[in-house]
Amino acid sequence: MTTTITPRQLEIIEASAKILTYSGIGSLTIKNIAKEMQFAESAVYRHFSSKEKIVEAMLEYLAQEMDTRYALILLPGAEPIDKLKLIFSSHIDFFAAKPFFIGAIFPDGLLGGSMLINDAILRLMATMKKYLIPILEDCIATNAIKNEMAAEDFAHLLMGSFRLLVLKWRLTNFAFDFSQKGNELITNTIKLITP
Amino acid sequence: MTTTITPRQLEIIEASAKILTYSGIGSLTIKNIAKEMQFAESAVYRHFSSKEKIVEAMLEYLAQEMDTRYALILLPGAEPIDKLKLIFSSHIDFFAAKPFFIGAIFPDGLLGGSMLINDAILRLMATMKKYLIPILEDCIATNAIKNEMAAEDFAHLLMGSFRLLVLKWRLTNFAFDFSQKGNELITNTIKLITP
DNA sequence: TCTTTGTGAGTGAATATTCACAAACAAACA
DNA sequence: TGTTTGTTTGTGAATATTCACTCACAAAGA
Numbered sequence: 001m002t003t004t005i006t007p008r009q010l011e012i013i014e015a016s017a018k019i020l021t022y023s024g025i026g027s028l029t030i031k032n033i034a035k036e037m038q039f040a041e042s043a044v045y046r047h048f049s050s051k052e053k054i055v056e057a058m059l060e061y062l063a064q065e066m067d068t069r070y071a072l073i074l075l076p077g078a079e080p081i082d083k084l085k086l087i088f089s090s091h092i093d094f095f096a097a098k099p100f101f102i103g104a105i106f107p108d109g110l111l112g113g114s115m116l117i118n119d120a121i122l123r124l125m126a127t128m129k130k131y132l133i134p135i136l137e138d139c140i141a142t143n144a145i146k147n148e149m150a151a152e153d154f155a156h157l158l159m160g161s162f163r164l165l166v167l168k169w170r171l172t173n174f175a176f177d178f179s180q181k182g183n184e185l186i187t188n189t190i191k192l193i194t195p
Numbered sequence: 196m197t198t199t200i201t202p203r204q205l206e207i208i209e210a211s212a213k214i215l216t217y218s219g220i221g222s223l224t225i226k227n228i229a230k231e232m233q234f235a236e237s238a239v240y241r242h243f244s245s246k247e248k249i250v251e252a253m254l255e256y257l258a259q260e261m262d263t264r265y266a267l268i269l270l271p272g273a274e275p276i277d278k279l280k281l282i283f284s285s286h287i288d289f290f291a292a293k294p295f296f297i298g299a300i301f302p303d304g305l306l307g308g309s310m311l312i313n314d315a316i317l318r319l320m321a322t323m324k325k326y327l328i329p330i331l332e333d334c335i336a337t338n339a340i341k342n343e344m345a346a347e348d349f350a351h352l353l354m355g356s357f358r359l360l361v362l363k364w365r366l367t368n369f370a371f372d373f374s375q376k377g378n379e380l381i382t383n384t385i386k387l388i389t390p
Numbered sequence: 391t392c393t394t395t396g397t398g399a400g401t402g403a404a405t406a407t408t409c410a411c412a413a414a415c416a417a418a419c420a
Numbered sequence: 421t422g423t424t425t426g427t428t429t430g431t432g433a434a435t436a437t438t439c440a441c442t443c444a445c446a447a448a449g450a
Contacts, residue, residue: 008429025221026218026220029404029405029406030373030405030406030407031404031406032407039429039430039431040430040431040432041406041407041431041432042407042408042409042430042431042432042433043429043430043431045406045407045408046428046429046430047429049407050406050407051407076255102288111262121366122366125366146387148386148387149383149387152378153383156356156359156360156380157352157355157356157384157387160352160355160356160357160358160359161352161354161355162355162358163356163358163359164351164354164355165351165355167358171313171316171317185348185351185368188344188348189352190232190341192341192344192352192387193387193405196420204416224416224439224440225439225440225441226438226439226440234395234397235396235397235398236397236440236441237397237398237399237441237442237443238395238396238397239441240440240441240442241395241396242395245440245441246440246441298421351406380419391450392449392450393446393450394447394448394449394450395446395447395449396445396446396447396448397444397445397446397447398437398443398444399442399443399444400441400442400443400447401440401441401442401443402439402440402441402448403436403438403439403440404438404440405436405437405438405439405442406437406438406449407434407435407436407437408433408434408435408436408438409432409433409434409435410430410431410432410434411425411430411431411432411433412430412431413428413429413430413431414427414428414429414430415426415427415428415429415445416425416426416427416438417424417426417427418423418424418425418426419422419423419424419425420421420422420423420424
């Protein structure tokens with residue numbers, strides 16, 4: 001299921017992500033995408049058959065990117081608690097480097113638009129879980145974190161508070177140092193769930 | 196700053212909230228609002244001067260509703276830990292009863308392109324904090340919850356995982372029992388932060 | 391009668407998408 | 421080398437549709 005994306009398509013995806021993140025779903029028009037790309041509106045259709053396909057490709061790209069990134073950093077043999085820290089610091093680094101992708105993971109504007117997009121969002125969250133849950137289970141098994149909650153619930157806790165931090169960052173127009181606050185949050189939360 | 200709202204205006208606000216929550220911001224059009232209200236498009240303008248004013252009134256109404264609801268249930272003299280549980284169970288009850296308001300309260304991002312909604316989200320979160328933080332401080336002071344984190348951080352944790360539960364509820368088309376899952380989540384989380 | 395609340399027809403602007411066409415470039419061939 | 425041919429990537433004009441919003445008018449209750 002690996003869709004190949006041309007360099008030009010990636011440019012359009014990033015341009016669209018910027019509009020989505022900084023101006024909102026209402027501004028994600030072919031006109032604005034073309035303006036951001038500095039070419040005519042019709043040129044967009046040389047690379048995507050419709051606007052919806054762009055959003056679809058954007059979510060697909062993010063899911064793939066996350067998948068390969070995690071697979072790369074999670075070396076077997078490492079301590080599960082270190083893996084846990086690593087997965088979040090990788091996440092923090094990615095959004096700090098490419099904040100314009102944040103609009104895509106807060107899908108409210110996209111929600112209800114189409115089933116395909118709805119599914120893509122669920123797939124994105126499933127990818128995150130796919131890596132997080134086994135690590136958390138290892139942590140529980142090796143007594144690195146408490147056993148009073150299921151791995152699923154710990155994942156929910158971590159993902160939920162991480163998401164809220166990202167949301168706050170966006171709502172304050174990226175005012176604070178996301179890397180710092182993000183690492184603080186994860187450190188604090190892990191300390192809380194450590195026996 | 197208390198704006199009075201006519202019964203007909205409230206009907207339009209609720210109709211708009213339903214469209215927003217169940218079909219997304221892209222479907223929130225005068226045409227659809229009129230259809231939901233079962234009258235002509237032009238009739239909408241008998242009650243609101245513009246579409247944006249509807250959204251404005253909706254957010255104002257919700258902020259007021261939340262404020263008075265909290266003020267009502269938080270009786271002085273109660274145990275802070277009970278107040279904490281109460282504030283969330285009140286929240287859960289409200290969403291379970293009127294799930295169509297979720298799209299308005301949890302927009303997760305720029306709904307329009309307007310600063311207005313951005314501010315409204317921040318104001319709503321501030322209201323939530325206004326009640327939550329003092330309660331959490333009391334909890335810490337009376338040793339009802341751990342003191343290894345600041346009240347602010349506990350609030351972040353609780354609000355973040357609560358928001359994620361709401362998102363999951365929406366993404367699964369309101370499939371699971373929100374009251375049950377919500378209460379479980381809060382119970383589990385409170386247990387985790389109890390010394 | 392006057393105010394409230396509705397209707398239906400109409401407006402201009404914005405929307406996504408399509409179309410015929412052109413410039414740039416590379417491969418194939420004389 | 422020069423010519424032909426095809427492909428990719430762009431353009432500008434035109435399309436139908438949808439959008440928020442306006443206005444003259446009507447029913448109906450106070």
